[in-house]
Amino acid sequence: PMVVDGGGAVVAARPPRRVAAVVVRAEAGQAGINPDIRKTEAKVVDSVVVTELSKPLTAYCRCWRSGTFPLCDGTHAKHNKATGDNVGPLLLKKQ
Amino acid sequence: PMVVDGGGAVVAARPPRRVAAVVVRAEAGQAGINPDIRKTEAKVVDSVVVTELSKPLTAYCRCWRSGTFPLCDGTHAKHNKATGDNVGPLLLKKQ
Ligand code: FES
Numbered sequence: 001p002m003v004v005d006g007g008g009a010v011v012a013a014r015p016p017r018r019v020a021a022v023v024v025r026a027e028a029g030q031a032g033i034n035p036d037i038r039k040t041e042a043k044v045v046d047s048v049v050v051t052e053l054s055k056p057l058t059a060y061c062r063c064w065r066s067g068t069f070p071l072c073d074g075t076h077a078k079h080n081k082a083t084g085d086n087v088g089p090l091l092l093k094k095q
Numbered sequence: 096p097m098v099v100d101g102g103g104a105v106v107a108a109r110p111p112r113r114v115a116a117v118v119v120r121a122e123a124g125q126a127g128i129n130p131d132i133r134k135t136e137a138k139v140v141d142s143v144v145v146t147e148l149s150k151p152l153t154a155y156c157r158c159w160r161s162g163t164f165p166l167c168d169g170t171h172a173k174h175n176k177a178t179g180d181n182v183g184p185l186l187l188k189k190q
């Protein structure tokens with residue numbers, strides 16, 4: 001339907017169409033990075049007394065997916081493969 | 096349209112409808128967790144020779160957002176506030 005106004009101009013009477021929008025918020029690096037570990041804690045902090053390390057080399061998790069967190073159990077490899085990420089552990093060496 | 100087969104059963108002849116699907120892949124914890132650090136490396140691994148630690152307490156980053164990675168510079172707090180996450184550093188203590 002069209003409406004001719006007093007000045008003779010043709011004016012569209014249809015209201016503007018609403019356009020549905022899908023917003024994907026969680027791009028890489030914007031989402032939370034710890035899905036499951038100790039979620040009742042406000043901030044997950046762990047301490048290592050380095051003089052008490054028993055092995056020459058101990059790997060600590062930085063991917064938040066280890067089944068033995070705070071230690072690394074190798075699960076970072078699965079995460080990297082699934083997402084294209086490149087995270088790995090912190091290695092503590094006694095010498 | 097319907098088709099009656101030889102045994103008298105009624106069989107729907109219409110092909111199954113295709114349903115458009117929107118898949119949102121990046122839920123919290125499914126996306127990559129390292130947005131920027133050393134992305135040319137396949138896996139970012141760091142080593143600390145613990146006998147060489149100079150301070151009684153050193154914080155190592157596990158949020159992948161520190162400006163002094165692999166050390167923690169406190170940026171985890173900003174990440175946690177922005178996303179509702181609860182990540183924090185690994186503290187290395189000399190005694
Ligand atoms: S399992 Fe998390 S860094 Fe290895």
Ligand code: FES
Pocket residue numbers: 155156157158159160161162166167168169170171172182183184185
């Ligand atoms: S800045 Fe990353 S854990 Fe503190």
